[in-house]
């Protein structure tokens with residue numbers, strides 16, 4: 619049977635943290651929530667893409683993670699105010715800190731995924747590399 623090139627959709631690749639170039643290989647070795655810390659693979663198992671484009675490349679992801687946390691914090695503050703109407707600042711502080719800790723692995727993972735999928739110049743999806751046999 620011929621090896622048919624098929625184009626893989628973007629959103630499932632982003633949600634499942636797949637390689638931005640082939641959308642087949644996993645970017646992380648560990649699940650998002652586990653007792654082990656998250657470990658990112660050095661290269662894609664399917665197409666061989668090196669994820670860290672240059673030394674210190676993921677510092678940008680750290681800034682993205684910070685922006686995500688600020689957006690989540692503002693959303694939480696508005697939601698707390700809307701739902702509870704509380705004026706006690708400790709309610710806000712405690713809920714935001716707890717949610718910040720819970721969402722930290724999410725922010726870590728998806729800041730790197732967003733950086734590689736959307737913000738890296740010259741890195742685009744290549745449908746030929748999505749085929750079953752990498753070249």
Ligand SMILES: [Zn+2]
Nearest residue numbers: 637640662665
């Ligand atoms: Zn790949």
